[in-house]
Amino acid sequence: MIEKAIKTKKNVTVEIENINQLKEVMGLKFKRILFDNMNSSQLKKCLKLCKNKYQTEYSGNASLKNIKQISKTGINRISVGAITHSAKSFDTTLLLR
Numbered sequence: 001m002i003e004k005a006i007k008t009k010k011n012v013t014v015e016i017e018n019i020n021q022l023k024e025v026m027g028l029k030f031k032r033i034l035f036d037n038m039n040s041s042q043l044k045k046c047l048k049l050c051k052n053k054y055q056t057e058y059s060g061n062a063s064l065k066n067i068k069q070i071s072k073t074g075i076n077r078i079s080v081g082a083i084t085h086s087a088k089s090f091d092t093t094l095l096l097r
Contacts, residue, residue: 011031011032012030012031012032013030013031013032013033013034013057014028014030014032014033014034015033015034015036015059016033016034016035016036016046017036017037017038018038018042019042019045019046019049022046022049022050023049026049026050026053030054031054031055032054032055032056032057033046033050033054033055033056033057034056034057034058034059034079035056035057035058035059035075036059036060037059037060037061038058038060038061039061040069040070040073043058043070043073043075044073044074047073047074047075055076055077056074056075056076056077057075057076057077057078057079058070058073058075058077058078058079059078059079059081060081062078062079062080062081063080064080067080
């Protein structure tokens, strides 16, 4: 799957969950790494290994309470799912005549 993604001209993001997965993809040609569900210590280690070779994004366990701490790691982007999946909903109707 990675080989196919590398050959495309589209922007490819590789999602990893641990440092071993990062080591497997290091050196491959893609644009962005998404670090999923890591604590700050793991994330810092991974970012140090990346050495700014890729754009980086963090997702999973990111909330409005810990976004500042995550941003201090040097990550390029942070996805906060709580903004969408925890938003309060309301019921409404739109009548067109």
